[in-house]
Amino acid sequence: MKNFYTLIKKEVRELMTRQMIFSLVFMILMFGMMGKFVGGIKEEAQKSVSFAIVDLDKTPFSQTVVETLGGEKNVIKENNLEEALNKAKEKDIKALLVIPEGFEKDVEEMRGAKLEVYSILKGLGIGDLSSSGMIKSVINNINEKIATSFVQEAIPGKNPQDIMNPIRTKEFVVVRDRTVRGSPEMIQGLVTSQSVMIPVILMIVIMYSGMMVITSMGMEKENKTLETLLTLPVKRSYIVTGKMVGSALVALIMATVYMIGFRYYMSSFMPSVESTPILKDLGLAMTPLSYFLLGTSLFLAILVALSLSMLLGLFAQDTKSAQTMNMPLVILVMVPFFLLMFKDIRTLSLPLKILVYAIPFSHPIIASRALIFQNYFLVIGGMLYMAIFAGVAMFITIRIFNTDKVLTAKFSFKKRK
Amino acid sequence: MDKVIEVKDLVKDYGNIHAVRGISFQVNKGEIFGLIGPNAAGKTTTLRIISTLLQMTSGEIKVFGYNVAKEPDEVRKYISYLPEEAGAYKNLSGKVYLEFMADFFSDNLEEKKEIVERGMRIANLGERIKDKVSTYSKGMTRRLLLARALMVDPKLAILDEPTSGLDVVNSHQIREMIKNFSKKGTTILLSSHNMLEVEFLCDRISLIDEGIIVENGSPQELKEKYKANNIEEVFMEVVR
Numbered sequence: 102m103k104n105f106y107t108l109i110k111k112e113v114r115e116l117m118t119r120q121m122i123f124s125l126v127f128m129i130l131m132f133g134m135m136g137k138f139v140g141g142i143k144e145e146a147q148k149s150v151s152f153a154i155v156d157l158d159k160t161p162f163s164q165t166v167v168e169t170l171g172g173e174k175n176v177i178k179e180n181n182l183e184e185a186l187n188k189a190k191e192k193d194i195k196a197l198l199v200i201p202e203g204f205e206k207d208v209e210e211m212r213g214a215k216l217e218v219y220s221i222l223k224g225l226g227i228g229d230l231s232s233s234g235m236i237k238s239v240i241n242n243i244n245e246k247i248a249t250s251f252v253q254e255a256i257p258g259k260n261p262q263d264i265m266n267p268i269r270t271k272e273f274v275v276v277r278d279r280t281v282r283g284s285p286e287m288i289q290g291l292v293t294s295q296s297v298m299i300p301v302i303l304m305i306v307i308m309y310s311g312m313m314v315i316t317s318m319g320m321e322k323e324n325k326t327l328e329t330l331l332t333l334p335v336k337r338s339y340i341v342t343g344k345m346v347g348s349a350l351v352a353l354i355m356a357t358v359y360m361i362g363f364r365y366y367m368s369s370f371m372p373s374v375e376s377t378p379i380l381k382d383l384g385l386a387m388t389p390l391s392y393f394l395l396g397t398s399l400f401l402a403i404l405v406a407l408s409l410s411m412l413l414g415l416f417a418q419d420t421k422s423a424q425t426m427n428m429p430l431v432i433l434v435m436v437p438f439f440l441l442m443f444k445d446i447r448t449l450s451l452p453l454k455i456l457v458y459a460i461p462f463s464h465p466i467i468a469s470r471a472l473i474f475q476n477y478f479l480v481i482g483g484m485l486y487m488a489i490f491a492g493v494a495m496f497i498t499i500r501i502f503n504t505d506k507v508l509t510a511k512f513s514f515k516k517r518k
Numbered sequence: 519m520d521k522v523i524e525v526k527d528l529v530k531d532y533g534n535i536h537a538v539r540g541i542s543f544q545v546n547k548g549e550i551f552g553l554i555g556p557n558a559a560g561k562t563t564t565l566r567i568i569s570t571l572l573q574m575t576s577g578e579i580k581v582f583g584y585n586v587a588k589e590p591d592e593v594r595k596y597i598s599y600l601p602e603e604a605g606a607y608k609n610l611s612g613k614v615y616l617e618f619m620a621d622f623f624s625d626n627l628e629e630k631k632e633i634v635e636r637g638m639r640i641a642n643l644g645e646r647i648k649d650k651v652s653t654y655s656k657g658m659t660r661r662l663l664l665a666r667a668l669m670v671d672p673k674l675a676i677l678d679e680p681t682s683g684l685d686v687v688n689s690h691q692i693r694e695m696i697k698n699f700s701k702k703g704t705t706i707l708l709s710s711h712n713m714l715e716v717e718f719l720c721d722r723i724s725l726i727d728e729g730i731i732v733e734n735g736s737p738q739e740l741k742e743k744y745k746a747n748n749i750e751e752v753f754m755e756v757v758r
Contacts, residue, residue: 107621115609325605330667332599333622334571336591507574509532 104335106345112347115320116313121351124402125358132362139366141359151176152196152236155185162205167218169199169243195221197234200206206249276474281485288380299395299469300438305359306403309460310352310429312423317348318414319423327377327508339504343494345407366456383473391472394480398465405461408494415501415510437463445470461487476495520547521580522674522705523568528577530563530729533757537563540577545674550696550706552720554713556676560729561709562602565678567621569599570648570705581674602679602709604663608652612643612662615651616669623670637669640695657688668699677697677708681715693719713750723749726754732756 120482153171156163179185180200189197199217207214218219218236245483252261272284321327363384387395409430417423437460440449446467457463464483471479523545530538538560545551551562566572568579570590579586581593606615609709616637617630638647641662643654651659660683667675680696681689696719702705710716716723717737725733725740733740733756737749744754 104622105624107618111607111618112608114614115607118609324608325601326607327661328566328569328571329599329602329604330599331571332594333619334591334594335622420694508571 103126105339107333108339108343109347109350112317113346113350114311116317116348116351117354121355125355127361129358132366136366147189150199153185153189153192153194154198154200155179157198157202158200158204159348160205162208163200166200166204166243170239186219186221188221198236211251236495243423274379276383276385279383281379283379288383297442299399300442300466301363302356303361303399303402303462304434304438305363306352306356306399306433307406307434308427309356309359310349310403311406312427313348313355313415314345314351314407314410315414315417315423315426316410317344319420319426321418322417323419331507338499341499341502345411348405348410349407359435365490385454385473387472388400391475394477394484395465395468395472398468398484398487399481400463401491402462404491405487405494406434408491408498409433411498412501413454414493415498415507436460436463441466461490521539521545523551523583523707524578524580525564525568526578527716528564528579529575529740530567530572531575532561535731538567538574541726541729541731543724543734545705545707547705548700548703549721550632550700550708550719552716552723553726554705554716554749555709556711561711561726564726565676565707566601567598569676570594571599575604575675596673597676598667598670598674599676599680600663600667600680602682605696606651606659606662606666608629609650611650612641612647612654612658613638615662616641616647616666617710619666620669631668636671637665639665640668641665641739642691656675660684663694664695668704669696671702672704674705674707677706679710680708680725681710681712689715692721713748713753717749725753727757740747 112415142442154167156167163178177185177188177197185199197219199219201215201217204216206212218240226265236496248265252264256264272282274283274288275384278462301434318327321330329338410427413426413429414423417426437457440453440457441463446454446463449457457467457493464480464487468480468483471477501510525541525544526542527534527540528538528542529540531603541564543551553564555561563572567574568581568586570586570593574587580622580665584592584719586593606612607618610618615633616634620633620637624633626696641647641664643658643661646654646658647662651662654662661682664677664680667677675696677696681692684692693715696706698709710718720737722734722736723740724731733752735743738750740752741747744752744755746755
């Protein structure tokens with residue numbers, strides 16, 4: 102066992118180079134800066150948009166509109182549009198609202214009064230484009246109030262809402278034997294987090310750990326240290342597992358840093374997913390058992406990735422070819438990642454379904470959704486498949502390590518003569 | 519005399535290439551035995567098979583009585599192999615590299631410390647032993663690797679071209695070191711194409727050419743047999 106720890110220690114020391122630590126620090130800084138930057142833009146966009154009003158109508162009704170839109174402080178006292186626009190530009194105002202002459206009269210006579218909105222663009226950022234949207238929502242509000250008062254006056258004794266919106270919907274969501282009032286959009290947050298975050302985490306961890314293992318094998322061959330290592334009085338199975346665990350530790354450190362950074366970056370513009378009452382009422386909330394099973398499923402997927410990487414690493418002649426050897430692993434992660442991000446496994450065609458089920462890395466993604474519906478059979482089945490897959494891959498790797506193929510194996514694309 | 523290595527009818531093919539074609543030899547305890555021959559004669563292949571790295575096509579090899587093909591884990595407990603083109607872990611310092619290797623040979627802290635100190639003496643790199651291997655010259659790396667192979671006082675040291683690529687001074691130091699180690703009781707099997715080195719170091723030699731052992735004996739016996747001034751002349755005479 103001591104030899105095993107010695108191998109792990111060596112592996113970590115070899116892979117955790119100064120350059121790698123530097124790139125980790127750089128990654129943290131980069132995500133931090135990006136998060137702050139994107140968050141700043143969002144904050145700016147959410148700030149009350151600076152706008153000005155020009156009241157050319159000057160009637161009691163236009164005054165009411167001005168009040169609704171924030172009062173005198175927003176009013177530009179100019180008597181023509183051109184001057185008002187120039188003043189707005191000077192004051193760095195993003196939108197100008199013009200109440201034209203005859204506005205009150207048009208409203209009273211139900212002729213479709215018009216308010217003019219001028220959006221002053223200085224760039225094409227999110228903050229620059231959000232001004233007219235905000236003003237429109239205020240105008241919609243005013244519209245509804247005016248319409249309600251008209252309907253009340255015309256048909257007294259009736260609820261104006263029943264006349265303006267004669268048909269309304271009452272939505273229900275049915276999951277298994279439970280029916281709860283609400284719309285599917287209300288569980289969108291959970292579904293998004295499960296279908297995006299889990300595959301992203303999986304992809305990052307698998308790619309990093311796979312890359313580390315293959316690179317480690319490539320380095321052994323490039324630096325010509327493998328032969329010495331293989332003649333030491335240590336079991337070959339320890340060399341294989343030591344490499345896997347050592348590389349996985351380094352990969353986990355890298356993936357954790359990456360994920361924290363990614364999460365920070367995402368949280369700067371995405372709302373956090375919290376358990377809403379509808380999820381609890383539908384029995385869709387993740388239980389401690391669900392989290393345990395999901396964790397085990399992710400762990401098994403990593404184990405599969407490590408054992409597959411060791412196999413692929415056998416063919417790496419140096420660190421350069423190690424990058425190419427990682428490709429099959431990347432493809433195996435990408436296929437279920439993209440297929441299952443947009444479609445549910447049940448909606449795929451039979452050949453695609455077989456393909457997705459056959460790829461071991463599909464199972465944590467499938468599990469993340471199946472667990473919401475407490476479909477444990479599918480989850481445990483996937484876990485068993487991954488355990489068998491990892492076991493077989495490790496068995497083959499150790500068998501190869503016990504032969505001279507570990508030194509002689511290589512891919513050759515040249516035609517044999 | 520105790521036999522440390524017994525090689526019988528060893529054959530190794532790489533596909534259609536016959537690297538070793540049925541060679542046999544024995545190495546006795548405490549001697550320095552040399553496998554001598556030109557490039558691609560089959561020396562390295564033979565040493566790699568004895569070191570449990572390669573599998574033989576046919577034949578039998580025993581090291582300290584253990585069958586190399588069937589009991590490789592046992593064989594590895596007795597040997598220390600220095601490959602011709604070996605390297606060390608570049609991100610480790612020379613000292614940490616020796617400590618890493620010593621870990622596999624002893625559980626006792628004191629003993630491990632002794633092994634590492636012996637290694638540092640053999641490597642003779644001074645303060646540079648604390649520097650990363652990536653900053654070493656070829657000669658320094660080779661000395662570190664030889665130190666790694668000998669510091670554990672192996673029962674059998676298998677050295678493939680031990681002075682390969684070294685300058686005259688470094689080569690001389692390493693030859694002296696090997697000779698001294700043999701006096702302490704370590705059996706040494708080495709390969710070389712440097713005939714002068716072989717004459718200086720080896721108690722007995724086997725001349726190998728195109729995968730076949732063409733002559734056996736001590737350097738002195740062979741020189742007398744072929745009335746030659748040195749082993750180079752013997753070799754030329756034998757392969758003519």
